[in-house]
Amino acid sequence: MTFEMPQFALAAPEIWLGIMVCVVLIADLFDRGGEGRIAFLLTQLTLLVTVWLAFSTHWGGAAQITFNGMYVSDNLAAVLKAASAGLAAITIGYSRDYLRQRELLRGEFYLLVLIATLGMSVMASASSLLVLYMGLELLSLSLYALVAFNRESRVGSEAAMKYFVLGALSSGMLLYGMSMIYGSAGSLLLGDIMAAAAAGENRLLMAFGMTFALVGVAFKFGAAPFHMWIPDVYQGAPTAVTAFLGSAPKVAALALFLRLLAEGLGDLHDQWQIMAIILAVGSLAIGNLFALVQTNIKRMLGYSTVSHIGFLFLGLIAGSNEGYAAALFYAISYGIMAAGAFGMIILLSRRGFEAEMIDDMRGLNDRHSGFALVMLLLMFSMTGIPGTVGFYAKWMVLQSLVEAGLVWLAVLAVIFAVIGAFYYLRVLKAVYFDRDEAPAPLEAPLGPRVVIAANGGLVLLLGLFPDALIELCRAAFGL
């Protein structure tokens, strides 16, 4: 076995994140009086630099593989890393005051977010089953701890427990599937697996492993029927954590799917396509129908996530690069919307009061018309109304379906989109049509206000000029 020096420069984003994890850990030790200000600022700086590093390390040109074939640096990895770090930065922007008011403001919060982002980056660049799994666990373990961040809260502990048990189960499934894929291909490297799948060796065993792997991926996404943890975890976790959990890890889950199933097992597409269709349709149906009857807005957004995951899966089932690009666009734009929606809940919460119910949104237009406008944009974006980024996400997925000849799925998808419109409109009804007799003034601090304005502006800006993001997502797949 020859040893060759790995090209460390290609892994610059991960190395940078790893170093900064240590720096934040130590810096926070010396910042006991500053309420985690240094950790917060350093984390934001780290995430923004990661976005820049992701593109500066690799953009354009052929994929480069290093670390003995275990690490790949390509356009897709760059987009995934930049998106997850960027989304993490947005959601962190909402967190500080919320955490302080609940006496949860500790440097560990930011540390865990950084480690989770590192895990996501590793997944994005994984070119071997082991690296993929390592990244996933790095992400998952940080998320379990984050969900349990409020030790005093019983719903929080319950949610964390549920998340941990189900998450461990799904990791087990995934690992079991990976072991069979390894058994049939004889290698952990995705490139070798791809070659083995194309050669048609041990096809039955490989399909068996692929099924378990898909179940594991579906768990991580929260696609029905593996969605049970989503509503409880979304509701139980501190909202600042839910905001993070609901946005960036969706991009990471997509990375998992793309690396493992689209790239490694792309030749088994005809096998996993039907399973993905079931997952997609089931998620659309369950997510939309259950969201209709929710009164808790975090829970409603949880079920709405399930329905969005269903839509995202529709992009994957075509098995074409156009479809994958559509799914990537969907994941990124959904991350932006979800960050904004949970950010709004954070902003409306006060010390000792969680704005968790849809009714808590009532009269928002009377209280602050700017916030109401942002909420309007976010909800219409989730519905998929043009003028917001959500429309192009849905449209690209539909486009890939129609081009693949699956018109009936496209029709089904839009019917569920109409059903889904109802519960988003219900939120807007509370915001605009219900009037609050004694409107409480909003007391959100400046920082989060700026972030929410930027978040809403991004939804509108990408809704008018989606071209750049579409080109980015297509370039990730060489289109």
Add this chain to the structure above:
Amino acid sequence: MFEGWPLLSLLVWLPIAGGVAVLAAGNGSAERARWTALAVAVGTLALAAALWVGFEAGVAGMQFEERVAWIRAFDIHYHLGVDGISMPLVVLTAFSTLLVVVAAWEVVRYKPAQYLAAFLIMEGIMIGVFSALDAILFYVFFEAMLIPMFLIIGIWGGPNRIYATLKFFLYTFLGSVMMLVALIYLRTQAGSFGIQDFYSLGLPVGIQTLVFLAFLAAFAVKVPMFPVHTWLPDAHVEAPTGGSVILAAITLKIGGYGFLRFSLPIAPEASLALDWLLIGLSLIAVVYVGLVAMVQTDLKKLIAYSSIAHMGFVTLGFFLIFRIVAAGGGRDGALLALEGGMVQMISHGFVSAAMFLCVGVLYDRMHTRRIADYGGVANRMPVFAGFFVLFAMANAGLPGTSGFVGEFMVILASFQAGFWYAAIAGLTLILGAAYSLWMIKRVVYGEVQNDEVAALEDVNRRELALLVVLTVVILYFGIHPAPLIDVMAPSLDALFGIVMSTL
């Protein structure tokens, strides 16, 4: 004079930017918001007038075209342009919005800046719908329209406004998403999203039928046609006056416009195969909905149902062309039907706006829409009563008003398709007169019914100005419709050629 100007872009974006400006200006000062909104609306109407003046009437193709790459990966362009079909509708939009801004002047007290901004943004979006030549751009405007209308009905509407606005939104949303799938499918066949590239694709009839039904789902809800019309009375009744005016004057026209721009030229064989359905539904709208209008006890509901009946005439004219040709009516007969439908659309825009403004005038004073609460209004408001009677006559299709021209053209054309079409369509003249005049009798004439009516004051100068302007327009196009018909005839002729070329 305006050559080289991006006139259409200005018409789309000036009101939208103006709406944002009104929101900014109205922060605390309603007065400033009103004047800003008025300035924007007047400016837009001036641009629309420039569009009319600069428009070359004899040309069938698109004018004032603008084309910029928008989404490169899918070859989608920001492509605007107007022909004789869309140009009058653009002008109508600018005109109606100005009416709404003036009509809202001191009447709307709850968040006037947001109210005016919503209408201005709506105006820009609607002009975008009429001038978009790229299917995705069209869809973007078509759907975005739902946002301001949803808010207008839901925030400033009547007691049952939330039910009405949700119904409005979900009905129209369901209709339009089907169209989106059809548009994406058409792109796979045509290779681009240009609307005109969709024409003459020569699709098999089975596919054409599906495409046609998808468009029907979108446009039939907007028109609205029987039996998907039930959202309109609810929305109208609960909407504020301005909302009703825009709904009746413009958004309904978008359905009719869609039939001309999409259904007929893209799926001509399916249109031919399914014309019995459209003609049947149109005739039901004319007769049955006309009868329904007669028994209404609510003023706005009555006018809403009469709108559905009048729009039935529009769709009747558009889809009778195949029968006219088959019966030997030839190109001239079919063109008469198409022109009749278009004139009816424009005229209905003015007449229904006038009717809703009149009801708004009454509602602002009495805060009731029940016909039974009125009676003898003429004794207290003689000037208003005169205008109201005139508009009701126009609604009934009295010769000399614009309402007559379109109906007469469609009936005349339908004679060439067959006697019974004309006979059934002709019933509208009786029904329209019946419900309009009976309503007038109960509201305007007779003895003063109660103390509230006795306390009524006649129209003020602002209201009078609105009514006079509308009267002038309605009478002008009633007596001299030629300028309108000259503008649209070449484009309709070209459209007819496209429809017939593949049959």
